[in-house]
Amino acid sequence: MxxxxxxxxxxxxxxxxxxxxxxxxxxxxxxxxxxxxxxxxxxxxxxxxxxxxxxxxxxxxxxxxxxxxxxxxxxxxxxxxxxxxxxxxxxxxxxxxxxxxxxxxxxxxxxxxxxxxxxxxxxxYRSRRAPDTVLRGRLRDLANERRRFGYRRRFVLLRRKGEPSGINRIYLLYREEGLTVRKRKARRKAVGTRAPTLVAARPNARWSLDFVHDQFANGQRFRVLNVVDDVTRECLAAIPDTSISGRRVARELTALIDRRRKPGMIVSNNGMELTSNAILRWCSEQRVEWHYIAPGKPMQNGFVESFNGRMRDELLNETMFRNLAHARVVITAWATDYNTERPHSALDYQSPADYARTLTTAIARPATRDESSARRAIAQPAPAGVNTNRAPVAAG
Structure with a gap:
């Protein structure tokens, strides 16, 4: 103015x-x-x-x-x-x-x-922290290799390779790089109490068996026979084919017993192939106890159902199979990686193969006087930074 x-x-x-x-x-x-x-x-x-x-x-x-x-x-x-x-x-x-x-x-x-x-x-304020370019690149590479892994499993894989960063730092970079895994809609879970079947903590104590289905690029459907060790969580067999009969299941189980010895029990659903005369005859000849879950109760076969979910999420939904030969190569490689490299949260983020070796060593080692009345540890603790406290989950 x-x-x-x-x-x-x-x-x-x-x-x-x-x-x-x-x-x-x-x-x-x-x-x-x-x-x-x-x-x-x-x-x-x-x-x-x-x-x-x-x-x-x-x-x-x-x-x-x-x-x-x-x-x-x-x-x-x-x-x-x-x-x-x-x-x-x-x-x-x-x-x-x-x-x-x-x-x-x-x-x-x-x-x-x-x-x-x-x-x-x-x-x-302006941060003076290093840009972490190398670590960010390693996280992106892991995201490209294992697209369905969250930050905890990626942290375990990086820690195995000598990365000193803690899990909070990995989570921060994981969020900043936009690597969050999209969660697929889960099914409704049953509510109630569960009385689990007691199984001895040793390999081959109980196997679970089930089929999972998918299709090739041309629309032809195929199925995969999955066999899982309920204690070590190992994938004992993942056999893809366009048709798997009861006799084929008996033949594959016989070959599996030759490699790993006889299981204490086999658990499966009531599928036609698994209740056929071929399977009943095989159980009688091999003297293996075969337990069928109640109809409509897949939670009673939870170990292999969980494995099927991981396979579908990390492999089947992420891969377009050209033909049966391609499916056999890819599924075999994934099962090998699952057993030897993939951290398993239920095993304190050990791989199933490492946990099986630790369990076998603990069983083979004679008990000392201090361990005679105490329960011996059969698994190594989780890597530093991983929270092993898991809240109880209500299930039917």
Whole structure:
């Protein structure tokens, strides 16, 4: 706003001369102003004394303060409304919010920090941490190799290769790189109490058997016969074929017994191939106890059902099989990796093969006097950084 050359007292003095009889033209020529300015002064200060002018100026100054405060509050309210749809939590997000308010609304740093409720020193902070380019690249490579692995299993794989970073650091980079695994919709779980069947903690104590189905690129369907050791969680067999009869199942189990010895029990559902005369005859000849679960109760065969879920999530849903030969090669390689490399959360993030070796060693080692009345550990603890406390899950 352009400032006038005359004070309020001088203006009132000029108007007093005019009221005393001086002509307006002479006053304008004398004081160097236009007639428009003179009549503006007359409309504003006509009939006022110096004390009245001072009082008016004081009132104007007092009114200017609330107006200024109201304008500032309205501007702050507009800025806060602009941030109402943003989740302003965490230091990094708050720094971004301060920068946004300063750039978009032209606020000062002090006002922007007061709106976001942060300290100005925090808004100026710049991290000195190394960019972790190598570790980020290794995480992306793991994400490309094992797309359905979460950050815990990727952390275990990196720790095996000597990575010293903790699981919280891995999780932070995992989120920043956008490697979060999309969760598929789970089935509704039954609620109730479960009485588990007691199984001796040794390999070959009990096997579980089931089929899983998929199709080739041309639409032809095939099935995979999965056999799992319930104690060591090893995949003993994963046999794909377009058709698997009861006699084929008996033949594959005979070959498996030749390699691993006879199991204490085999658990399966009531499928046609598994209740055929070929299987019944095989059980009688091999003297193997075969347990059939209750119809419509797949949770009673939970070990192989869980394995089927992992296979479908990590392999079948991620792979387009060209033909049967291709399926055999890929499924065999995946089963080998599952047994030897993949960390298993139920085994304290050991691989099934490592857990089986540890279990066999613990069984073969003679008990000492201190261990005669105590339960011996049969598995190594989880890698540092992995939480092994698991909440109980209600199941039917």
């Amino acid at each position: 352009k400032r006038t050359r005359f004070t309020d007292e001088q203006i009132i003095g000029i108007l007093a001369e005019h009221e005393a009889g001086a002509k307006s033209a002479d006053l304008c020529r004398k004081h160097g102003m236009s007639k428009g300015t003179f009549y503006n002064w007359k409309g504003k200060f006509g009939g006022m004394t110096v004390s009245n002018a001072e009082r008016l100026k004081t009132l104007e100054d007092e009114n200017a303060k609330p107006k200024k405060l109201l304008a500032e509050q309205m501007l702050d309210l507009a800025a806060m409304k602009d941030l109402v749809f943003k989740k302003v939590v965490g230091l990094a997000v708050k720094r971004e919010a301060v920068a946004y308010l300063r750039a978009e609304h032209g606020l000062s740093e002090r006002r922007a920090c007061s709106i976001v409720s942060v300290d100005r020193t925090m808004s100026r």
